[in-house]
Amino acid sequence: MAINDIKSFAHLSESDIETFAAELDTVRRDVERSLGVRDAAYVTRVIRAQRILEVAARSMLFASERRPAWLAGTAILAVAKIIEMMELGHNISHGQWDWMNDPEIHSSSWEWDFASPSSQWKKTHNHIHHTYTNVYGMDDDLGFAVLRMTRDEPWRPVHLVQPAMAVGIAAFFEWAIAVHDWAVTRRGSGTPDRHLLSTPTRELARKFGRQIGKDLLIFPALTGRRFRRTLSANAAALLVRNLWSFVVIMCGHFPDGAEKFTPGELAGETRGQWYLRQLLGTANFKAGPVLAFMSGNLCYQIEHHLFPDLPSNRYAEIAERVRGLCDKCDIPYTTGSLPKQFWLTSRTICKLALPDRFLRRTSDDAPETSSERKFLTVSLPSTRDASDWHGSDLITGERRGLRTALAAARSSQRKAAQERFGWQWIKSVVGTH
Known part of the structure; x- marks a missing residue:
């Protein structure tokens, strides 16, 4: 199963978690107090630059019969759409710039250039x-209700095709997210399936019409006889934006080390435990x-989940303090190169497409799914009391927490594997004589 007791898994005491929360609250207060002209200037510059890029791309596509103009226009349009969705639409809709009290850059009024209506996305994503x-x-x-990303979800035959499904979701990411948000919104509002003209459905239909009309009809039509060339450029830019956003989102949530949790963990969850769950x-x-x-600064997904409403341009400096806190508490700070994180995510997608009987590790001790039970047979080295996981090592004085426990678990697994290999080798040698 996934993690059911985060305190036991993280090897932190109640006082450790309270201290952990207090330090993160201090980070929040420090950033909030320092927000000002520099931050406001950042977001207005980004908005201006994004709009200039989009106008430049649209203008180039008027000469799209020439291949260089088509390539340049397509590339610039893709960049403009990525910036609008990730650094602007996503972050503004999180309320990161609400402190400016600017009605044009506010989570309540910003409608992003994406197929999912902002109102529905904010309900499913933010809340x-x-x-x-x-x-x-x-x-x-x-x-996203279709990919099996944890062994807690029972395997079904449809999961055999989930690698192909993942490719489809990546290619049509904005439309897949829009339908996902619509379905969650309908379910949350108690709208019966037979109500075809419900409010969520009308909102989605209007947004679909706006996006399809703008990118696949109106702008191509404005270029006249270059309609088909412009249409292909717009479609290519949308594809690039979809693929890129899929990669970024998946790398922030599903590589090894991004843990899963059971609903039981939420019972009596404190602020500190919430912070810890976001981090892990x-x-x-x-x-x-x-x-x-x-x-969209979502390379700092940890910091984004700890402080989703703090401006994204501050995540780099926040990350330094969060990493330092992780070192202090002996908690893993999960990161890696983009190719590595995407490879690990893709491996999980392919691996969990198979029934559990074909998988070697258990649901409590696998790279993509683990729980506090993985430590039941692991003892820490250099301790006087192996049952006392948290605190400082009584012999070395070093802080002992989850990082130490994970290292001990890996060492125990390697030792067990070596013993199995050695025993199998002995049996094979004996069997040949």
């Missing part, structure tokens, strides 16, 4: 996903300034 992050049965974004349930990928910007 459900960010509250119940990676809680199986409660977070609808855990596999997400993952970062390493990025320089350009890659960070093009990912």
